[in-house]
Amino acid sequence: MSLSHLSLKYFRNIEALTLEPVDGVNIIYGANGSGKTSLLEAIYYLSHGKSFRTPKHKSIISHQQSQFIIHGRKTLHDLSIPIGISKSQSGDTQLKIQGKASRKVSDLAQLMPVQVITPESYSLFFGGPKERRKFLDLGLFHVEHEFFYLWQSFNKVLKQRNALLKSKPKNYFDQIKFWDKEFVRLAEQINKLRLAYIARFQSHFFDKMCAELSLIRDINIQFNAGWKDDESLADALEKNFERDSRQGFTSKGPHKADFNFSVDGNSVENIFSRGQLKLLLYALKVTQNSLIELETDKQSILLIDDLPSELGEDTKEKVGQLLSHCRSQIFISSILSESISAVVEPMKRELKMFHVKHGNLITR
Ligand SMILES: Nc1ncnc2c1ncn2[C@@H]1O[C@H](COP(=O)(O)OP(=O)(O)OP(=O)(O)O)[C@@H](O)[C@H]1O
Numbered sequence: 595m596s597l598s599h600l601s602l603k604y605f606r607n608i609e610a611l612t613l614e615p616v617d618g619v620n621i622i623y624g625a626n627g628s629g630k631t632s633l634l635e636a637i638y639y640l641s642h643g644k645s646f647r648t649p650k651h652k653s654i655i656s657h658q659q660s661q662f663i664i665h666g667r668k669t670l671h672d673l674s675i676p677i678g679i680s681k682s683q684s685g686d687t688q689l690k691i692q693g694k695a696s697r698k699v700s701d702l703a704q705l706m707p708v709q710v711i712t713p714e715s716y717s718l719f720f721g722g723p724k725e726r727r728k729f730l731d732l733g734l735f736h737v738e739h740e741f742f743y744l745w746q747s748f749n750k751v752l753k754q755r756n757a758l759l760k761s762k763p764k765n766y767f768d769q770i771k772f773w774d775k776e777f778v779r780l781a782e783q784i785n786k787l788r789l790a791y792i793a794r795f796q797s798h799f800f801d802k803m804c805a806e807l808s809l810i811r812d813i814n815i816q817f818n819a820g821w822k823d824d825e826s827l828a829d830a831l832e833k834n835f836e837r838d839s840r841q842g843f844t845s846k847g848p849h850k851a852d853f854n855f856s857v858d859g860n861s862v863e864n865i866f867s868r869g870q871l872k873l874l875l876y877a878l879k880v881t882q883n884s885l886i887e888l889e890t891d892k893q894s895i896l897l898i899d900d901l902p903s904e905l906g907e908d909t910k911e912k913v914g915q916l917l918s919h920c921r922s923q924i925f926i927s928s929i930l931s932e933s934i935s936a937v938v939e940p941m942k943r944e945l946k947m948f949h950v951k952h953g954n955l956i957t958r
């Protein structure tokens with residue numbers, strides 16, 4: 595199911611714009627400041643209910659306007675689902691799915707798995723655990739029905755626990771002991787789903803992606819649950835109680851999970867070149883999209899911002915080979931349309947070009 599229609603109103607420098615993308619590869623090109631990243635940002639917003647560029651919705655609404663509006667249409671054969679989101683200066687969000695108002699961004703997100711790669715992605719991803727956890731949980735959100743509910747429930751308990759650790763009311767030790775049963779129960783379920791997902795992810799990654807790319811052949815993926823393998827979470831919580839109490843937050847649990855990549859025991863961050871790290875990130879994102887497509891009936895979307903400035907010619911060709919492994923609908927932004935031919939050629943997908951100028955589409 596691909597995004598077959600997109601219309602925007604008052605989104606950054608875009609006053610009003612309508613786009614009819616193809617199922618294959620959509621190239622958005624135009625000069626600096628024309629509105630390319632903004633277009634990708636809008637597609638991302640339509641799925642995530644937030645931007646990948648800023649947490650401040652006010653900086654997205656066009657100057658002097660009161661709100662932005664994004665409309666999309668997801669189409670499969672004859673079936674078409676209209677979706678929309680708007681956000682006002684005051685932060686009021688309106689969501690619509692098939693003409694009905696909805697309050698949950700997760701309903702929108704379920705319909706459309708969207709991942710983005712920008713020139714900054716690789717430093718964020720390899721720079722700290724947060725992006726990696728987000729990546730892992732996006733996959734789980736789409737392939738495991740219970741994951742979202744478990745994650746939300748767990749976060750409520752975590753919040754309670756942290757509030758008690760901070761405020762230290764009378765008997766807070768007993769209260770925390772009480773909460774910890776639920777904390778551990780939910781954490782273990784989350785961990786089980788993550789472990790199973792990582793295992794499927796790994797085999798897909800090695801069988802489908804690495805065979806293509808000699809560069810990432812001997813890579814090792816290691817998962818860390820957020821507490822030590824050889825002890826139970828209940829023990830870890832008890833052992834760390836004093837420290838947590840001092841710091842006012844919970845230091846062990848699935849909210850601290852992470853995974854790392856190494857070659858011969860060395861972290862890739864320490865041995866790979868920037869180009870190699872970027873290629874690895876592309877491979878991971880493509881693996882995730884194709885796994886979602888394999889395990890659900892959803893077609894995912896991959897947004898690639900500023901691709902040519904990000905990669906050398908050789909790497910572009912490898913990225914093209916990688917991308918040919920997923921059925922995702924792809925949006926690539928670039929200043930010049932020609933500079934991505936090395937990526938697009940090996941993909942053998944339907945292609946459509948969009949020229950953006952001052953927030954408008956130029957039709958030829
Ligand atoms: N809230 C806003 N209202 C109006 N214009 C805005 C707003 N936010 C950003 N802009 C402008 O929108 C334009 C488009 O920005 P965008 O980042 O999409 O450009 P781009 O085509 O990706 O450029 P580049 O090639 O430099 O990455 C910029 O000129 C920017 O200054």
Ligand SMILES: [Mg+2]
Pocket residue numbers: 630631632899900
């Ligand atoms: Mg840009």
